[in-house]
Amino acid sequence: MPAPSSHQLDQFWAFVRGDSEPLQFERWYLGEVGLEDVLGEDLHWDLTCSDYRDGGEVRRLRQALKDAIDHGSQCECNALRNADVIPMGGDGRDERFFATVDRLIDHGGRQWWLYLSRCNSCEQHWLVAQEERIYDDFFIQRLNRDEAEAIITNGHWPSSFQTYEDVLATGMQLSRACVFFDSMAGSLVWTVEDLLEESPNMGDPRIAELLGTNTEHIQRLRKRTKPSSSRGP
Ligand SMILES: [Zn+2]
Structure with missing residues (x-):
């Protein structure tokens, strides 16, 4: 079986990891020539005829394509x-x-x-x-x-x-913010200080959502902050 070109491989992986929209991948796939030779008749048929609007089908296709192109990757x-x-x-x-x-x-x-x-x-x-x-x-x-x-x-x-x-x-x-056992932990205070140094007018609701907490907590943290103090991460 001939190997896919590097452009084809990029397109395959983008679909496998979810970086390309299913319908966008389908359009590209149908316009590309020679893929039956690259992927084999069964998988080619599958990728040509399946319903890319069906989430379950798309997951199945992603896995099938991954199995076909992932020959023991050395990295993530x-x-x-x-x-x-x-x-x-x-x-x-x-x-x-x-x-x-x-x-x-x-x-x-x-x-x-x-x-x-x-x-x-x-x-x-x-x-x-x-x-x-x-x-x-x-x-x-x-x-x-x-x-x-x-x-x-x-x-x-x-x-x-x-x-x-x-x-x-x-x-x-x-992601999700960590849950802090110490509600006045240094990492929280330093983060509020850094955000205010970047944007002195940033409001408590914005700081609260960035830290995954509430405005009352931010007001307490603000009282601990020092302007432009030297601090580590
Ligand atoms: Zn790598």
Whole structure:
């Protein structure tokens, strides 16, 4: 069986991990020639004739296609979405991801949470925001070569994760805030301080939703904050 082209493989993986809309993938698939040779008659027939509006069918197709193209991946990259979340600890996905992904360049400065990484197996670059105060997650974004090169050569970083508000907003969208046993924990106080330093007029309701708590709690935390104090993550 001939191997798929790298463009075809990109399209396959985008569908498998859910980065492309099912109907968009179906349109692409039907317009592409030579896929019967690449995937075999049965799977090709399945991908050509199935109902992409049916969620259960789409899940089945994703798994069937994954089984066909995933020949013992050496890394996690292909299976991760373009914008994804990896919990710290948990089921060990962070260990599997960082087993092949090396930290290349720290953003430094105010964005102490941000760095550029690269997989030493498949050479994929990732933008990583390490959020270990409120969500305990790595938020990652797939970068193409040009985006990675802009960071390496010119120090031009993508707009994502440039503020702590954006990092926490990603957490709101993709994850759940931790439950704190100590409601006045340092990580909560420091986070309120950082958000107010970025946006002095940010209101309590916004801070509360970013931290996964309520405005009454934020008012108590505000009383503990120090303006522009030096503090760690
Ligand atoms: Zn990789």
